[in-house]
Amino acid sequence: MFENFVQLSGFDEAFFDLRVRKFNRTMSVLNGSVIIPHPFNDTTQFSLDLFHSRLGNQQFNHYPMKLPSCGCCTFIDNMHSSYGKQIEAIENIPEKGECPFSARTINIINFPFPLEAVPKVLPRGLWKALMTGRRNGEAKVSFEQTLGREFVWMDLRARKYNRTSTVINGTVHLYHEASNDYQFFVDVFYSRLGNQQYNHLPMKLPSAGVCDFLDYLHKSYPKEVKLVVNLPEQGTCPISPRDMHMLDEEFPDDAVPKSLVRQGLYKALIRGYEGQKEIVSYTIICKASEE
Numbered sequence: 001m002f003e004n005f006v007q008l009s010g011f012d013e014a015f016f017d018l019r020v021r022k023f024n025r026t027m028s029v030l031n032g033s034v035i036i037p038h039p040f041n042d043t044t045q046f047s048l049d050l051f052h053s054r055l056g057n058q059q060f061n062h063y064p065m066k067l068p069s070c071g072c073c074t075f076i077d078n079m080h081s082s083y084g085k086q087i088e089a090i091e092n093i094p095e096k097g098e099c100p101f102s103a104r105t106i107n108i109i110n111f112p113f114p115l116e117a118v119p120k121v122l123p124r125g126l127w128k129a130l131m132t133g134r135r136n137g138e139a140k141v142s143f144e145q146t147l148g149r150e151f152v153w154m155d156l157r158a159r160k161y162n163r164t165s166t167v168i169n170g171t172v173h174l175y176h177e178a179s180n181d182y183q184f185f186v187d188v189f190y191s192r193l194g195n196q197q198y199n200h201l202p203m204k205l206p207s208a209g210v211c212d213f214l215d216y217l218h219k220s221y222p223k224e225v226k227l228v229v230n231l232p233e234q235g236t237c238p239i240s241p242r243d244m245h246m247l248d249e250e251f252p253d254d255a256v257p258k259s260l261v262r263q264g265l266y267k268a269l270i271r272g273y274e275g276q277k278e279i280v281s282y283t284i285i286c287k288a289s290e291e
Contacts, residue, residue: 005030010133012037013044018108027112034106041100042071044135049283051146053126060128060147060281062187062269068197072133073099086114130283148272148280151176156246165250172244179238180209182279184272191265198267210272211237224249263288 007016018032047069051060070078073094079087080096087093090108094101130146145154156170186205189198208216211232217225218234225231229245265287272280 013133014040023110023112030108030111030113032108034108036103036106038103039100040072042073044072044133045069046072046075046131046133049130049132051128051130052123053128054123056126060126060278062189062200063127064200073101076101083114083117086111086117132285145280145282147278147282151279152178154282161248161250167248167250168246169248170246172246174239174241174244177238177240178210180211182210182272182274183207184210184213184270184280187269187271189267189269190262191267192262193264198265210239214239 005016005018005020007018014037015035016032017035018030020028020030023029048067050063050065050067052063053060076094076098077096079093089111090106092104092106094104128146130144132144152175153173154170155173156168158166158168161167185207188201188203188205190201191198214232214236215234227247227249229247230242231244232239232242265285268284268286270280270282270284271278
């Protein structure tokens with residue numbers, strides 16, 4: 001059954017004003033509206049990543065399921081074909097074959113999770129689905145935070161800067177004091193065709209504390225870190241609560257050895273732990289090309 005629904009970004013593209021509520025002792029339902037302010041077609045591509053927590057304690061692992069990306073209209077057509085009975089209760093959803101579909105408000109009332117949508121072979125526990133929308137494949141960098149906004153909120157957005165580069169803008173809000181007690185781990189995934197079907201790269205990247213990681217940034221990328229306003233100075237530990245601002249920050253090409261980079265889509269999953277508890281997770285997606 002549904003546990004929660006959160007929209008992380010893209011409020012100017014579509015506003016998912018949805019809430020989960022308890023319907024009876026054994027079932028929860030989804031209620032609310034999806035407000036679409038302008039027409040959509042298949043140039044907006046959606047991808048889906050699944051994360052699984054066996055114990056249901058928010059310690060998620062990226063689930064190695066291959067789910068290809070698809071256009072917005074194609075996604076809705078697939079819902080009509082596969083779950084026609086279930087979506088009958090959704091008011092004002094675009095009809096099958098309607099593309100582009102016009103601006104509208106789609107109303108969802110007491111919508112239960114369709115159990116038949118999930119293969120029975122999947123294990124029990126808590127599941128998190130991260131759905132990401134991209135338009136025209138233009139974005140070479142994207143950023144999404146999936147856990148830990150009460151500790152640190154990375155309110156960052158990627159935007160097109162010119163024909164060949166994308167930059168990150170926004171603010172990192174650190175709400176609590178941070179030290180090397182908080183350890184971060186990185187997993188890297190690669191999609192050769194750039195179609196969101198990722199393979200986990202067998203790359204061994206050691207964990208690092210927050211302070212050690214920032215010291216490494218100062219040492220390795222001094223030019224880039226000067227562009228981050230209010231970033232802690234090298235050697236500062238613990239780090240006090242603060243807001244750090246990024247303006248037109250471009251991904252440093254020299255951060256990755258060119259001999260290791262192939263054309264395609266790369267996704268870095270960064271997870272932060274306090275002891276054995278996962279408190280923060282976010283993903284960075286980068287596109288490698290010859291441009």
